[in-house]
Amino acid sequence: MSDNTKLLRVENLRLYFRVKNGVVQAVDDVDFDLGYNEAIVIVGESGCGKTSFARGVLRLLPKNVDTYSGRIFLDNQDVMTLNDEVFRQNVRWVQMSMVPQAAMNALNPVIKIGEQVAEPLLVHFGTEKEEAWAKAKEMVEHVGVPGAFLNRYPFELSGGMRQRIALAMALVTEPLFVFLDEPTSALDVLTQANIFNVLKRLKKELKISFILITHDVATSSEIADKVAVMYAGQVVEVGHAKTFFEAPLHPYSDLLMNSVPRLRVKKEPTFIQGQPPSLLGPPTGCRFAERCPKRFEKCSQEPPVVEAQGHQVKCWLYV
Amino acid sequence: MTVDDRGQEQKSIESIKVQEQLSDKDILLSVRDLHVWFELKRWGLIHSGYVKAVDGVNFDLHYGESIGIVGESGCGKTTLMRTILGLVKPIQGEIHFAGEDISGLNTADLKFYRSEVGYVQQDPYGALPPFMDLHQIMEEPMLIHGIKNAEEREQRIRDVLTEIKMCPVDDFFKKYPHMLSGGQQQRAVIGRAMVMEPRLLVADEPVSMLDASVQVEILRLLEELQASHNLAVIYITHDLSTVRYFSKRIFVMYAGNIVEKAPVDELLANPLHPYTQALLEATPDPEYENSLHYKEIPPGEPPSLIDPPTGCRFHPRCPKRIEGLCEVEFPPEFEPEPNHQVACWLYE
Numbered sequence: 001m002s003d004n005t006k007l008l009r010v011e012n013l014r015l016y017f018r019v020k021n022g023v024v025q026a027v028d029d030v031d032f033d034l035g036y037n038e039a040i041v042i043v044g045e046s047g048c049g050k051t052s053f054a055r056g057v058l059r060l061l062p063k064n065v066d067t068y069s070g071r072i073f074l075d076n077q078d079v080m081t082l083n084d085e086v087f088r089q090n091v092r093w094v095q096m097s098m099v100p101q102a103a104m105n106a107l108n109p110v111i112k113i114g115e116q117v118a119e120p121l122l123v124h125f126g127t128e129k130e131e132a133w134a135k136a137k138e139m140v141e142h143v144g145v146p147g148a149f150l151n152r153y154p155f156e157l158s159g160g161m162r163q164r165i166a167l168a169m170a171l172v173t174e175p176l177f178v179f180l181d182e183p184t185s186a187l188d189v190l191t192q193a194n195i196f197n198v199l200k201r202l203k204k205e206l207k208i209s210f211i212l213i214t215h216d217v218a219t220s221s222e223i224a225d226k227v228a229v230m231y232a233g234q235v236v237e238v239g240h241a242k243t244f245f246e247a248p249l250h251p252y253s254d255l256l257m258n259s260v261p262r263l264r265v266k267k268e269p270t271f272i273q274g275q276p277p278s279l280l281g282p283p284t285g286c287r288f289a290e291r292c293p294k295r296f297e298k299c300s301q302e303p304p305v306v307e308a309q310g311h312q313v314k315c316w317l318y319v
Numbered sequence: 320m321t322v323d324d325r326g327q328e329q330k331s332i333e334s335i336k337v338q339e340q341l342s343d344k345d346i347l348l349s350v351r352d353l354h355v356w357f358e359l360k361r362w363g364l365i366h367s368g369y370v371k372a373v374d375g376v377n378f379d380l381h382y383g384e385s386i387g388i389v390g391e392s393g394c395g396k397t398t399l400m401r402t403i404l405g406l407v408k409p410i411q412g413e414i415h416f417a418g419e420d421i422s423g424l425n426t427a428d429l430k431f432y433r434s435e436v437g438y439v440q441q442d443p444y445g446a447l448p449p450f451m452d453l454h455q456i457m458e459e460p461m462l463i464h465g466i467k468n469a470e471e472r473e474q475r476i477r478d479v480l481t482e483i484k485m486c487p488v489d490d491f492f493k494k495y496p497h498m499l500s501g502g503q504q505q506r507a508v509i510g511r512a513m514v515m516e517p518r519l520l521v522a523d524e525p526v527s528m529l530d531a532s533v534q535v536e537i538l539r540l541l542e543e544l545q546a547s548h549n550l551a552v553i554y555i556t557h558d559l560s561t562v563r564y565f566s567k568r569i570f571v572m573y574a575g576n577i578v579e580k581a582p583v584d585e586l587l588a589n590p591l592h593p594y595t596q597a598l599l600e601a602t603p604d605p606e607y608e609n610s611l612h613y614k615e616i617p618p619g620e621p622p623s624l625i626d627p628p629t630g631c632r633f634h635p636r637c638p639k640r641i642e643g644l645c646e647v648e649f650p651p652e653f654e655p656e657p658n659h660q661v662a663c664w665l666y667e
Contacts, residue, residue: 188391193601242607271536
């Protein structure tokens, strides 16, 4: 399995957490590819394991991990075999970084913006302070914040500006790709559109890749080259944005797309009956079977991932 | 319409509602020249100014009508709602509910008024007390409003839970908020707001914290309640794409003013104010083509409400501003098309 054209390859990633009443299978056997200069959007309902997947790849794990297994290749290097310290020094925030959810509220209120943006450089590369500030200035200007703001404190900035600062913090070490976890969900429509303009420009100018995690399908289309749909800890469909938004294949993707209210097309949105299964003891077979309008006998067995119309789908309908 | 709590032994919801004198007009809520300013720090006689959160808002809401108020955070939509609920006092202007000025209400009347206006909060988990089960949550408003007949309360709780589709009812009685999913929590909040059979429901971003698949379910529920109870609904949101499925008229707010009022389809097909046009442009539909080009977004951020720009408040960001007019004089409301009002000099 040596596919050199991929920036990130994740194979059979499993991330289970121990909780009081058992083991939560947050990420269960996920395969995932990300190409160079590509943006993939992971969509899914809350609790489907999107954020856990990002944390699994970045190895930002809480203490109650039960199982953490699989293989992760980053730029053709097997990073899963590295020990934690090497991973921290050379991989996390150097080759890949993350803008966590609600990042704009995670800035330290008593430290100047500049120091916070420059910090990864000081920690990872031991850069001189002045040089790091110059680099930080360049990066905040890239995301559309005036360089003079480096001397300000987070509370002096609006939400949209703070979100851009969080983005600059993730970009300052020039990683190969960035995880964006719900980067605009707390922002206003105009600010949101502005941030997506910035992301589009960064992708073009810095040739950077993005994995965007969101539950907002409509705004995700602003940047998506590909779309991956997660349901109950598994990736159920991956496809090109163009074909996905027009005609998703998996019944869950289809229902999800139909539930999105649209502004310009007069179409009544529908909602999905029922609730996602508990990840404490997920059902055997297809995890969506219980809510699926197209289920048949085979669905009680685990569906394979098959290639259909250019998409990878985990569904018996396409076998 | 005074209600003395101690004087009356038996009170039922019907008996309270009968006291209401219906006016001939079909206007339920009328807001006139409403200004809500919050005072900043003050040292003795020295003021340092006001935050002008709502600055000159006018509108009428008819019985059974649903309107959507759209705007960015900080544009004053939540303050407007809180003023309508009687939680904040305006410094100028009037709010009439069913013909009665609510600013002059005494405590007892205000209590009655609050049984007439339901409130659906944004964050359902934060809005439900974690130490009460669903039965207690639903019963609480009736206890506060003095409905002493336990059987009537029980019946009402059952009716409401059935209406918000929490069936079978008995299974849900003993559930605490943390045992419910996000969608169920929001339905419980709606149910609690409906217990006193209000005539107006104010919903502040009721679906913004929920997943897409659940959002539609909640909006459908609100729609059903609205139709079956002839309920007037004020739906406050920042998301234009959901308003369309729910409200008949949209008001667009910017920096404390309503800048455009129009029926939904008219507004979406023919937005007049440059701000509304920008909002529509910025709201995407899930289509691949979005990723191919940049969006034209007016630069900058909404202004500070402490010292808002002179003239039209959108003029510093407006691509179509008329020099010498927009920054000087505040635009009055024009009506270039029937039922479509816009506060913009372009339509003078």
